[in-house]
Amino acid sequence: MAPPGTEWWRSASIYQVYLRSFADGNGDGVGDIAGLRARLPYLRDLGVDALWIAPWYPSPMADGGYDVADYCDIDPLFGTLAAADALLADAHELRLRVVLDIVPNHCSNRHRWFAEALAAGPGSPERGRFWFRPGRGPNGEEPPNDWPSHFGGPAWTRVADGEWYLHLFAPEQPDFNWESPDVVAEFERILRFWLDRGVDGFRIDVAHGLLKDATLADEPEPFPAGGFSSDWRTAIDQPGVHEIYRDWRRLVGSYPGDRVLVGEIVFTSQARVAPYLRPDELQLAFNFSLLSQEWDAGAIRASIDESLAALPIVTWVLENHDVTRLVTRFGEREARAAALLLLALPGPAFIYQGQELGLEEVDLPDESRQDPIFRRSNGERLGRDGCRVPIPWSRELPERSWLPVPAEWAERSVEAQLDDDTSFLALYTRALRARPRGRFAWLEAPDGALAFERGDLTCVVNVAAAPIPVADVVVASEELGEALPPGAAAWVRRA
Ligand code: NOJ
Numbered sequence: 001m002a003p004p005g006t007e008w009w010r011s012a013s014i015y016q017v018y019l020r021s022f023a024d025g026n027g028d029g030v031g032d033i034a035g036l037r038a039r040l041p042y043l044r045d046l047g048v049d050a051l052w053i054a055p056w057y058p059s060p061m062a063d064g065g066y067d068v069a070d071y072c073d074i075d076p077l078f079g080t081l082a083a084a085d086a087l088l089a090d091a092h093e094l095r096l097r098v099v100l101d102i103v104p105n106h107c108s109n110r111h112r113w114f115a116e117a118l119a120a121g122p123g124s125p126e127r128g129r130f131w132f133r134p135g136r137g138p139n140g141e142e143p144p145n146d147w148p149s150h151f152g153g154p155a156w157t158r159v160a161d162g163e164w165y166l167h168l169f170a171p172e173q174p175d176f177n178w179e180s181p182d183v184v185a186e187f188e189r190i191l192r193f194w195l196d197r198g199v200d201g202f203r204i205d206v207a208h209g210l211l212k213d214a215t216l217a218d219e220p221e222p223f224p225a226g227g228f229s230s231d232w233r234t235a236i237d238q239p240g241v242h243e244i245y246r247d248w249r250r251l252v253g254s255y256p257g258d259r260v261l262v263g264e265i266v267f268t269s270q271a272r273v274a275p276y277l278r279p280d281e282l283q284l285a286f287n288f289s290l291l292s293q294e295w296d297a298g299a300i301r302a303s304i305d306e307s308l309a310a311l312p313i314v315t316w317v318l319e320n321h322d323v324t325r326l327v328t329r330f331g332e333r334e335a336r337a338a339a340l341l342l343l344a345l346p347g348p349a350f351i352y353q354g355q356e357l358g359l360e361e362v363d364l365p366d367e368s369r370q371d372p373i374f375r376r377s378n379g380e381r382l383g384r385d386g387c388r389v390p391i392p393w394s395r396e397l398p399e400r401s402w403l404p405v406p407a408e409w410a411e412r413s414v415e416a417q418l419d420d421d422t423s424f425l426a427l428y429t430r431a432l433r434a435r436p437r438g439r440f441a442w443l444e445a446p447d448g449a450l451a452f453e454r455g456d457l458t459c460v461v462n463v464a465a466a467p468i469p470v471a472d473v474v475v476a477s478e479e480l481g482e483a484l485p486p487g488a489a490a491w492v493r494r495a
Contacts, residue, residue, distance in 0.1 A: 016320060054321065345454075434457075
């Protein structure tokens with residue numbers, strides 16, 4: 001762990017803990033804080049610098065905890081505030097930083113404020129903390145505008161007295177109205193609550209969505225198939241949102257210890273993310289551009305170049321709890337090669353739990369699926385459960401588990417991989433220790449391959465070229481002869 005004041009996050013390896021699928025400490029089939037605490041030494045040995053923990057607040061779990069009912073407590077499913085404090089202390093003892101997931105765009109419909117808003121009725125200050133509006137059409141039977149929800153269906157739900165409320169996600173996730181001073185003040189209180197307990201920063205959910213065009217105008221562009229678009233104009237990315245982050249940056253900056261704000265900001269073009277990373281706003285934002293690339297050298301290079309050109313500091317992401325697992329997207333050998341690409345690029349790298357085990361997307365039976373996307377699209381979109389299956393710790397798989405764990409994962413388990421020097425886990429562990437630092441520059445490479453220097457190492461990724469001779473290999477994605485075959489990557493010492 002870098003000492004305070006050194007902007008540790010600039011080159012950090014940050015491990016994403018999706019808590020309910022990480023480690024189950026009490027055998028109820030759901031991961032929890034006790035389980036995570038017990039596995040902190042695993043994360044230290046893996047060699048990461050920080051954890052980002054998915055929402056652990058009291059929640060009805062309509063969207064896996066991204067529907068928060070109380071921002072200053074812990075869901076009993078996961079533990080207690082005392083357990084959270086103990087976790088923070090243990091993590092810090094092991095020199096692991098802890099970044100919390102904060103969800104400011106929306107809460108749960110079970111949040112006290114939403115219940116108060118429903119009870120208080122139209123025109124009340126309580127409703128002013130959300131987006132309540134009369135409907136359109138003769139009896140107000142049509143939603144106030146044409147916005148679809150990210151999870152399918154309209155972004156509006158009607159309540160008993162005839163008004164509608166806005167939810168960019170599930171109906172159980174009403175959007176806050178950030179024009180309301182109550183909301184602004186409440187989030188300052190919430191951030192302080194956790195900063196005072198010692199968290200090292202926040203991952204900000206839907207960071208670009210907090211403010212809406214207050215006229216609630218229809219979107220100017222027609223909606224793409226599938227509804228919600230990350231390139232929307234009126235529902236997201238309003239100029240005033242930057243003022244919120246300037247305030248938050250001042251707030252975290254008033255605490256000692258170099259705390260970080262990481263925005264989840266999803267646009268097709270990284271140039272649109274750049275304003276959020278101005279010096280007085282967020283330090284980091286996820287760069288999701290590699291997530292949508294095929295295993296294609298030209299496409300990967302173009303995506304890297306676009307990000308490096310557009311952003312003052314670039315993060316790298318190949319997996320998270322919202323997307324199909326990398327092994328399933330690229331293939332197993334390719335996913336190993338991609339790990340070396342990820343960890344050689346300049347800037348912070350995010351690793352989603354199970355990525356280091358090479359877990360594939362699980363094809364779950366319909367009756368097991370829990371993601372609201374599956375339900376709300378009538379099964380047309382499978383949703384994100386397949387990448388959220390609890391990770392296997394030992395060959396003996398758990399008897400209870402909130403999503404079924406495939407039997408083949410016994411041999412993918414941490415226990416099995418720790419015994420195997422050729423495992424995914426061994427590869428990630430080696431690479432995390434040897435992560436190169438220093439200058440980045442592209443080097444010449446055959447068509448279908450990528451090569452760049454990074455400090456005293458060269459990273460060569462043979463995506464689909466003829467075998468490339470390599471010497472002086474520091475880390476390789478697989479056992480090599482004299483040459484790097486297609487689908488493999490290596491870090492070699494620079495001559
Ligand atoms: C982004 C989160 O990563 C995702 O899991 C969640 O469903 C939405 N935001 C809504 O909170």
